Amino acid sequence: MQDSEEVREATGRRAGELFQLFRDGRPRTRAQLSVLTGLSRSTIVSRVGDLLDLGLLATVGDAVSSGGRPPSQIALNPRAGVVLGADLGASHGTIALTDLAGDILTRRSEPVAIDTGPAEVLGWLTAVCRSMLTELGRQESDLLGIGIGVPGPVEFPAGRPSNPPIMPGWDGFDIPAWVGREFDVPVLVDNDVNLMALGERAANPRARENLLFVKIGTGIGAGVIAGGRLQRGAQGTAGDIGHISIARASDIECRCGNTGCLEAIASGPAIASALRASGVEVRTGHDVVSLATRGSIPAAQAVRQAGRDIGEVLAGCVSLMNPSLIAVGGSLASAGEHLLAGIREVVYARALPLASEHLTISQSRAGDEAAVLGASSLAIDELLSPRRIDEMLAV
Missing domain, CATH: 3.30.420.40 (ATPase, nucleotide binding domain)
Incomplete structure (x- = not known):
């Protein structure tokens, strides 16, 4: 963990940047956060309170007391929502729902032919997503983000496949817009190998x-x-x-x-x-x-x-x-x-x-789960970015 002017400068601006300190999963007290960031205790209390109200942080027990009442510790709340990671291959589709720490809660893999076109494949994806949410006892409102990997080049900022050789009918197709009509959450799309690299990083x-x-x-x-x-x-x-x-x-x-x-x-x-x-x-x-x-x-x-x-x-x-x-x-x-x-x-x-x-x-090390772990990681990184969190707090 950084402990320098860089941390102090980054966290001195907004609650979304302060939240990034919790992405490693380690619990911290408000006093520790004040020392680490250089922010006043009142500022820490206010910003942590906002993040607790948002549900992204949770109290996880007390720290060891040095005298008097032991201070409470705060950490990332991985159960605040779920994220969908999807790996669409040439002849198969694998979907996983993960928590906000990237841990897989449920996973399903079925034969799906990518060459049947985007409407059929994405229709399958959204139907399976709803089924898995029901299986977990979750509501659609609990779904906070979606990451999708496809077996071809992708124009990443737009989420559109670009001349994919084994994906007839997908060239230039607006995947985020199509999926976004079904689920009102951020949808990110990338090449499957890029996502495998992210999944391996998460697992190794x-x-x-x-x-x-x-x-x-x-x-x-x-x-x-x-x-x-x-x-x-x-x-x-x-x-x-x-x-x-x-x-x-x-x-x-x-x-x-x-x-x-x-x-x-x-x-x-x-x-x-x-x-x-x-x-x-x-x-x-x-x-x-x-x-x-x-x-x-x-x-x-x-x-x-x-x-x-x-x-x-x-x-x-x-x-x-x-x-x-x-x-x-x-x-x-x-x-x-x-x-x-x-x-x-x-x-x-x-x-x-x-x-x-x-x-x-x-x-x-991630094996068959590399792409779905990477897809989930891609969505989580966007969902929990400083900009997104500040936008949530501004609503």
């Missing part, structure tokens, strides 16, 4: 400041967190490593129209195609993982080579951004050490020792 203590989340499945992409902030780039395409060219794929055409892309030889479908050409009975990336984990030598070798190819690109990423963690997720990550060994082999051999000395390369 090692991933706070500098993290690269790599999703390997039907496609290959990365979510980049540098300096504690998600990096989307100028047009929201930061982390699109699947279309970086590598030598071994120089004459192979990619679905993007170029040749030589990493995705053309190291994605699940590409590995399956190469195995079929060598006489192995396999249809999908999931089949490849199944064979590799059951001891098939050709499948295991193919997955490890894919890891090497991915490692060739990641070695450059390590030199560029110097992450402390590379977390690997997506369907192909289920191959475990077969994939990770190939990635590590090349990254540790090619990256500079100073950049890789303390680098961890591991399977995602």
Whole structure:
């Protein structure tokens, strides 16, 4: 926790900024807040009182007394509302309701085809949300925010997919406006890999400041967190490593129209195609993982080579951004050490020792919940931002 002029300056202006001190979940007394911020006790009492009335803070017991009546402690009230996190994939949809600390209260995953179009998919999302609220004994008024991940590029400020290759009918579609007609709450939309990076950060203590989340499945992409902030780039395409060219794929055409892309030889479908050409009975990336984990030598070798190819690109990423963690997720990550060994082999051999000395390369700790955790985190960060809280207090 910061304890400096920076904290004093930030919290000296509004209650929304004071509230940010409680985001870490630690209880504090009013006297501790006064010392930490430099604000007078009367100002602290007034602003904390406003936040208690709003329901975002709650008293959580007494601190140890140094004589006289023990002072009460105040902390974030995670039960003040719920947030929806949704992960919309090519053929599935996963939805979770979380509390304001990001802890999952209930979760549901069902087959949903993204190519049926926004009206059908978002209709399913809103219906399931209402069902889950009922299941928890919550009212629609308890829903405070929604985060949604989609499998394609997103113009983040507007929440609109931008030329998504596997999402026919979604290009430029105003997802926040459509969902906002059903639920009058903030709705934020981002690429699924960006949200996986946020979800990994929430689930993994090692991933706070500098993290690269790599999703390997039907496609290959990365979510980049540098300096504690998600990096989307100028047009929201930061982390699109699947279309970086590598030598071994120089004459192979990619679905993007170029040749030589990493995705053309190291994605699940590409590995399956190469195995079929060598006489192995396999249809999908999931089949490849199944064979590799059951001891098939050709499948295991193919997955490890894919890891090497991915490692060739990641070695450059390590030199560029110097992450402390590379977390690997997506369907192909289920191959475990077969994939990770190939990635590590090349990254540790090619990256500079100073950049890789303390680098961890591991399977995602958040796993299948990475995207919904990230979607919830995205919504919570917006909902509990200083601006939003001050707007709530001004009503």
